[in-house]
Amino acid sequence: MRILNKKLAKMMVENPIKANVTTDSNKLYLYGDIGDYWNGVTLDDVKFTVNGMSKDQVTVHINSYGGDATEGVAIRNFLMNNFEKIDVVIDGIAASSASIIALCGQTLVMQTGTTYMIHNPWSGVFGNRTDLLREAKALESLEQSYRNVYMERFKGTEEELIELLDNESWLTAEEAEQLGFANDVVQETIEPEIDFESNLVASLLSKYAAKAKVDDDKPIETKPEAQEPEKNDEIKKPNTFLDNFTKAFSQYL
Secondary structure (H helix, E strand, O other): OOOOOOOHHHHHHHOOOOOOOEOOEEEEEEOOOOOOHHHHHHHHHHHHHOOOOOOEEEEEEEOOOOEEEEHHHHHHHHHHOOOEEEEEEEEEEEEEEEHHHHHOOEEEEEEEOEEEOOOOOOOOOOHHHHHHHHHHHHHHHHHHHHHHHHHHOOOOHHHHHHHHHHHHHEEEEEHHOOOOOEEEOOOOOOOOOOOOOOHHHHHHHHHOOOOOOOOOOOOOOOOOOEEEEOOOHHOOOOHHHHHHHHHHHHOOO
């Protein structure tokens, strides 16, 4: 089962993160999409890479848009079951199933300008009514499993978490810390110029972040949107699985 939507699909095509699993001393780097379906990081990759490492402590660095939902859970559980102490650092983005992996440790540190994104699992299926109902039931079960993981950190109620997931929430480092997902921000994060579900996030921050301060008088600077290139000016890219997948399901994204 995969987690994907129009926004993530666009990011994965236009700004791909090369799949890479490496180690440096007691550090593990998980970069790229999650799951073999995306030609990304798999549980087997992680097992092979950490073989021979000390199991006392590991720092996991993440930069991933996510991918396969169950593979993310499997990687998280493997790390939790094989290392005594885990510290997690988000170097760029931890979205979708990667946001689940990011919660494998005792600490989660977000670098300045990084992003933490959570939403409900997404799937596509062909078949008859029974097939569709079966897939819907599987999604409901997976949604609850994901909520259980998030609720271990989230400061709010499950109903508030469901609202965040239903609205697909893109959180800054400070927002993720104030809502309980992250433990620390390396440096002060600059207020984002893009509005990521600000109304919902702001209402929860005001409730659960006692130190949150809002400067209503300070104007928010915005940049003009980048002009979309004419179709004739687009650079021809070689077709990949994700290109074909996006085209096939473009009417649903």
